[in-house]
Amino acid sequence: MSDNTISTDPQSSEPIRKPGSQIILDTLIELGVDTMFGYLGGVILPFFDKLYDSPIRFINPRHEQGGTHMADAYARVTGKVGVMVATSGPGATNLTTGLATAMMDSVPIVAMTGQVRTELIGNDAFQEADTTGITRPVTKHNVIVKDPSEMGRIIREAFHIASTGRPGPVLIDIPVDMQVAQVEVTSPEKIKLPGYASRTRGHSRQISTAAAAINESERPVLYVGGGVIIANASEELRKFAQKAHLPVTMTLLGLGSYDQTRAESLDMLGMHGAAYANYAVQECDLLIALGARFDDRVTGKLKTFAPHAKIIHIDIDPASISKNVHVDIPVVGDAKTILSELTKQVEHRERKKWFSRIAEWKSKYPLRYDTAATTIKPQHVIEEIYRRTKGDATIVTGVGQHQMWTAQFYKFNRPRQFVSSGGLGTMGFGLPAAIGAQVALPGELVIDIDGDSSFNMTLGELATAVQYELPVKVCILNNGYMGMVRQWQELFYGKRYSCSWLKNPDYATVARAFGAVGITVEKKEDVAAAIDKMLGENKPCVVDFRIDREENVWPMVAAGKSLDEMDGLDIFESMA
């Protein structure tokens, strides 16, 4: 790298100068970045030239959107900042879906985009787009570099903002002349962020009030979101829940924060949550929300949500408190420190009546499906994957029915084991996210459980997996429909399947054309063997499961209904 810099004669007092692109690279390395995702283009070439002989591992996706999902999943499974770089104009606009996905799910990403020369900005230059304008609502913060001497500081600030408080994506737009300009190298300038400070320790009186409410509660429920995983507080959560003896339900993004094989786990709540979780929330006298944000897919009809409960809300983002639901006891701060503090103050209570009520619901309304069916039921595929991976694989999904079935039927036992687009619901997230996770977890098993429609959106990234020898496994639950849309059309639009039918390619052939392994499964009795074959492959592998075409996700709380008004429970009862 040093040969790229202009070195000075040690005798002379000339300051050391480097091009802005070198400052970018040096700052990234100083910040511990060893892996990046990105796509080339004209006005980011000075930076790519510096990457040529750098130690940073670089992954080229086939589309910038894929790159952002890779950086996103890399961040989700490691807890580190995911780094993405792209060119101006279309490169930058292609980032927006990935940034919005990361924004909704509080994932730390730093994205850097090239921009046209400063003097051309605003002139509708070739590949010019108002990148900071376009990405403002989908980033935690964004900034355009207008003075190359600020480059180092801006990058350090971006990493700090992305990874602290409630994390999120930060975009830095870098005009090409800023990358080329020679900058005097000074000692690292301190970050300057007046007004940006997040409270990490909860207010001690609020914590005591919360502990007292927990100790008094007869029917508490712990409602855990992705914030606990972000805060690396799963161990603290386990100690807290076990000491106070609390049932634990999780949001989609909270899955993995609490071992689902334990008896206190109520699994996922919400629109497609377990009936026992939803009933428990509706009957509880105390709801302890932890790093969760009362999303409409979780609460159902707000007016009748947890009607008997006093609500404690622990969150690092003050703006999440009382945004959707009135909170009785807010505690703002980091889940890890607050949980440790709470654990000291809570007492163990048996709550026999409450736990036996929950046990009743669990035995009456377990998550189930027609196991006797002769067709391939998607839930059966997921249960087989669970069994054959011993519940230990890192699981990634796209968005739709397959995502909900995975959340219902794979039992997660550790944080960062499940990667899914929750808030934005980004179809096409699965394959690139699996690639990003595999980059972060070499040698570990990463499986993308996907839907055919989701997979169709980004399947070009198979080439990325093959090129970088990333042995991701893709299990497509293929029903030839946009399944969740079809389910809604069946239930709410009189079975008028408007435009939700797809003529899909033969995925096994597609996989082979990319240089991956392709397997097709058409019979129920072949499911287990196909999964075993897939697990034995050390190459990227796509398994196309031709599932029961009109299987629905049950139970379901229809939009606008109360959490305890679930459809599909009678279907379960007839199976019992």
Next chain:
Amino acid sequence: MEQKHIISTLVQNKPGVLAHVAGMFAARAFNIDSLTVGRTEDPSMSRMTIVVIGDDRVVEQVRKQLAKIISVVKVQDFTGQDIVIRDLMLISVATPPEKRSEILALIEMFRGKVVDIGPKFVMVEIAGPENKIEAFINSCRPYGVKNVVRTGTVAMARYGRKRAD
């Protein structure tokens, strides 16, 4: 209960900050009644005075979402505080010769200032709380109001007195 809230926001004086703030209001469907921006005594900081109409819950969200913007340094809700509030207005009023003295008396009464005189119109500068400004406009209507330009509300807390009861 819906009411006007004056939110005084200290922001970094940097490009894009106004877009961040205005964009947040649009994205979250909050209504801005008025917004003024200007530099403070510290050239690296600007002050935005934002008037928002909403109930307590909405205004609490506005305050929190503003504070979340990285380039926003400090957010104060002036509701219930002892503050000085001013709007500045330039207004062109028709002045038929027979009404001229009547109009000048009106301007005097409102402590306005004539800043330009034409053959048919007079331009008046007037400052004060919003209700005074509105009252002046209404008083001028019978003569004919040609044009109105207003700055929107600015406000500052009175020194040493935190809350008015």
